[in-house]
Amino acid sequence: xxxxxxxxxEIIIDHYRNPRNRGELDSPPAHKTEGFxxxxxxxxxxxxxxxxxxxxxxLISGQGCSISQASASxxxxxxxxxxxxEVRDLTRxxxxxxxxxxxxxxxxxPPPGDGHAFELGDLEALKGVVKFPVRIKCATLSWNTLLTGxxxxxx
Amino acid sequence: MSLPSDLKSNFPxxxxxxxxxxxxxxxxxxxxxxxxxxxxxxxxxxxxxxxNVHRGAYQIAAEATEAMEQxxxxxxxxxxxxxxxxxxxxxxxxxxFNLIARSWGGQNLGPNDVVxxxxxxxxxxxxxxxxxxxxxxxxxxxxxxxPDGHLDLSQLDRLLNxxxxxxxxxxxxxxxxxxxxxEIADKAHxxxxxxxxxxxxxxxxxxxxxxxxxxxxxxxxxxxxxxPTGIGVLWGRAEVLDAMPPFLGGGEMILDVRRDGFTPNxxxxxxxAGTPPIAEIIGxxxxxxxxxxxxxxxxxxxxxxxxxxxxxALTDRYGEEITIHGPSNASxxxxxxxxxxxxxxxxxxxxxxxxxxxxxRAGHHCAKPLMRELGVGAxxxxxxxxxxxxxxxxxxxxSLAPAGELFAx
Ligand SMILES: Cc1ncc(COP(=O)(O)O)c(C=O)c1O
Numbered sequence: 001x002x003x004x005x006x007x008x009x010e011i012i013i014d015h016y017r018n019p020r021n022r023g024e025l026d027s028p029p030a031h032k033t034e035g036f037x038x039x040x041x042x043x044x045x046x047x048x049x050x051x052x053x054x055x056x057x058x059l060i061s062g063q064g065c066s067i068s069q070a071s072a073s074x075x076x077x078x079x080x081x082x083x084x085x086e087v088r089d090l091t092r093x094x095x096x097x098x099x100x101x102x103x104x105x106x107x108x109x110p111p112p113g114d115g116h117a118f119e120l121g122d123l124e125a126l127k128g129v130v131k132f133p134v135r136i137k138c139a140t141l142s143w144n145t146l147l148t149g150x151x152x153x154x155x
Numbered sequence: 156m157s158l159p160s161d162l163k164s165n166f167p168x169x170x171x172x173x174x175x176x177x178x179x180x181x182x183x184x185x186x187x188x189x190x191x192x193x194x195x196x197x198x199x200x201x202x203x204x205x206x207n208v209h210r211g212a213y214q215i216a217a218e219a220t221e222a223m224e225q226x227x228x229x230x231x232x233x234x235x236x237x238x239x240x241x242x243x244x245x246x247x248x249x250x251x252f253n254l255i256a257r258s259w260g261g262q263n264l265g266p267n268d269v270v271x272x273x274x275x276x277x278x279x280x281x282x283x284x285x286x287x288x289x290x291x292x293x294x295x296x297x298x299x300x301x302p303d304g305h306l307d308l309s310q311l312d313r314l315l316n317x318x319x320x321x322x323x324x325x326x327x328x329x330x331x332x333x334x335x336x337x338e339i340a341d342k343a344h345x346x347x348x349x350x351x352x353x354x355x356x357x358x359x360x361x362x363x364x365x366x367x368x369x370x371x372x373x374x375x376x377x378x379x380x381x382x383p384t385g386i387g388v389l390w391g392r393a394e395v396l397d398a399m400p401p402f403l404g405g406g407e408m409i410l411d412v413r414r415d416g417f418t419p420n421x422x423x424x425x426x427x428a429g430t431p432p433i434a435e436i437i438g439x440x441x442x443x444x445x446x447x448x449x450x451x452x453x454x455x456x457x458x459x460x461x462x463x464x465x466x467x468a469l470t471d472r473y474g475e476e477i478t479i480h481g482p483s484n485a486s487x488x489x490x491x492x493x494x495x496x497x498x499x500x501x502x503x504x505x506x507x508x509x510x511x512x513x514x515x516r517a518g519h520h521c522a523k524p525l526m527r528e529l530g531v532g533a534x535x536x537x538x539x540x541x542x543x544x545x546x547x548x549x550x551x552x553x554s555l556a557p558a559g560e561l562f563a564x
Contacts, residue, residue: 003510007506008503008561013561013562039518040517040518041518041519041523041532042502043532063532064502064532065501065502065503066502066503067502132506135502135506138502
């Protein structure tokens, strides 16, 4: 049986209590994208500024449970300064950790990035979420929202 | 009279342990547990009289038809319907509302018309109207709420201007609020509008009489009243149903089909296309027998008592740290407790409770417009039913504090 300690690692609680990069950038010029988890009502609003291909700044607002908020906070720290291609790679890596693999995700999922593999760092702490399948959507909400935002740039 | 104290033993699922704890089931507003008699009735049907209904002349087909029609009659009695022919079986309350919107709405609503609902409706009584409104161009109007979670009826006369249909829940699945359906129905009728009622949270918990309610149409769902999933009811006054065109087309709902058209069947079959969920209908009939044997007045009294106990226990223990949405007086509400505890997110709260075998719902409860009014994204909802007792409430009360320690910001 998976216990609460598998889910609520200290670092997750820390990101939940002290979320990094909270707020909203002025949009425009920043890009803005919104995501919902219809199951539990969590909402995330991302605003991010690009410099060329690089995510220069990304801020998060919205509301949600500890898992969705911690994951968003960790994501915000992880993607700053990365290129769009790198962010796509990191997202794929993160979703793989959440047991969501390329073959099981839809055709509209990310086109291949640059094939980087990253140190997941703090993000590793979210691994325990896999044992609580209903919470996987909480952990991936901000990531999917960012992907949607990036996809919108390309059309 | 009160309910038997060993009622839990009628519900096999409730003898389980979850995560090492005796299960504490507090999510009956989402779906109730099923007593042995319901499970047995469905089992028996499959084991002894499984056959299609209204078709075969052979014995078991006749028995299956008879069992199904008996269930219909039981439901009619249960809600005080003048005739069993007014009971239409659907898949659930959601389908019942879609039937009303498509059939009645499709025939009667146009650009200058208004349908009046409220800010506390379930999506089942919102989205079917929105879908139709996009096609027909009528206005969907909303009765607002008072700060204590009642319908704000102060402007009702003005809101009723131009309204052809009023469709309101008899009891909120989030706030527990019991609404003055009769009063609203009388006003609706005075402007020539029909009154549809969402009884999903009402029929399972209170004595129901459609005539006294003043309703023209009533939707409810079997799985919240000790019955199986996959079976719901639309009750309508015969006159109203008769005037409505068919919803789904196919077998069973016709008297005749020719190359150039069809003749619809009589009520209630006109609205029951295809092979019905026979076992589920029989199961729902058994659920109605079960609830009737308890007595719906006693069911209601049990829930008032237990809701009162829960409201006191939670507020005595947690005071300012807890918000329970909706009316604070148990006699004005049902046993649905939407809780905000400190700043613990409902999802996290329910996860901690789950570790203790306590089942509560976290989310928007299919009432997003209401969530926006309340200014929250989600609530944790504990809901009570016939089998719950003080020990279930105590388990909930005890378990909030540990969740607070983990998550309070
Ligand atoms: C007030 C209310 N209306 C409608 C429904 C819809 O019921 P069902 O999902 O069985 O159609 C529910 C239950 O979810 C409810 O609580």
